[in-house]
Amino acid sequence: MLSDSTITIAVKKLDGDRQGEKQFRAEVSSIGLIQHINLVKLIGFCCEGDHRLLVYEHMFNGSLDGHLFKKSNVDAAVLSWNTRYQITLGVARGLSYLHQSCRECIIHCDIKPENILLDASFVPKVADFGLAAFVGRDFSRILTSFRGTAGYLAPEWLTGVAITPKVDVYGFGMVLLEVISGRRNSSSEESYNTSSSSNQNVIYFPVQAINKLHGGDLKSLVDPQLHGDFNLEEAERVCKVAGWCIQDNELDRPTMGEVVRVLEGQQEIDVPPMPRLLAAQFY
Structure with missing residues (x-):
């Protein structure tokens, strides 16, 4: 104080x-x-x-991961669907501001639930700018040696090419899927508790989510702790946005400004194709 x-x-x-x-x-x-x-x-x-x-x-409600995965805040109440949706929209607005409204474009470079803080009213605030990269308005991309966190890294990080704000879009897409499901996209705890042979049969959640989106089976993707109390139209919208955000090619991903418009219901979005790199890696 x-x-x-x-x-x-x-x-x-x-x-x-x-x-x-x-x-x-x-x-x-x-x-x-x-x-x-x-x-x-x-x-x-x-x-x-x-x-x-x-x-x-100080953010009274800590970070998003503590509420989604119940690790750092065991007594945390289950986030309602409306709260989750407002969190995704708030984070999208914050990132859109960084990318498009600042004097310099700022790429956060490490979007994950641990870096999304929640105030007393569960208003989300993007935090931890220690890896942030600055892109002048006359340039579209920047070379940097910084790396974010495994599980949220866009493919271009791994190829060593210059990055754009689309690396944040990719990380945001991965976070969206975790907000929907209430669990990690890839859980290391699962692999410790299962044999190597059975663990190979576990379908990576982002792949599963896009498969089920194509099949029209969204209800099974939403966090079971919500007991079916969620808006199906909004859940479909979030899942579609997430699928486009994690496309292999950065040019196929939306800007954060477009993401905001879709989440606000001002812009329609098609069902995304399956990202080939993800499908190849986890099938």
Whole structure:
């Protein structure tokens, strides 16, 4: 708690090595310049000696993963469908702002449930800009050695080509599928509890989701903890958006601005094709 106000804060401490310095500068220079309801607010920072501290507004409900997967917050209530939908829409708006409305295009580079924080009203705020990359308005892509998190990485990360904001779109698509199902797309816990032969028969959830979308069987994809209490039209919309977001070719993925319009119901979207790389990898 700040001594001169009633504001509750969260302090992030970075280590003093070169990577910590890079992350510190990236976070201060990116999030320090922008204000948006769906981006976490940087209140201040400390850069003294080896100390690298970032002071953020505290998010009462922690991160999205704690509510979806019940790891860090065992007592968390199951998120209602309406809350989940508003979270996806808020994150989409925050990313659209970063990509299209800032002076420089900012690519977050590490979109995952752990980096989506929830305030007391469950308004989502994108956080952790330590890997963020800046793209000047005169350029469309940037070369960077930064990598995000396995399971949310677009194919172009792995080929070493220059990246675009579409890497965030890919990560967002993977997050959408986890919001729908209430579980990890790929669960390491499953592999520990099953034999290697039976584990090979487990269908990777993104592949399963697009298959069932094609077959018109969406109900079986939605988190069973909701007990069928969800909007089928919205669930179909989210699943379609997710499928387009995780396409192999970045040119086939929508922009975050288009994603916002679809989620708001202002723009229609077709059923996406199965991404070949995902299908090949998990069949």
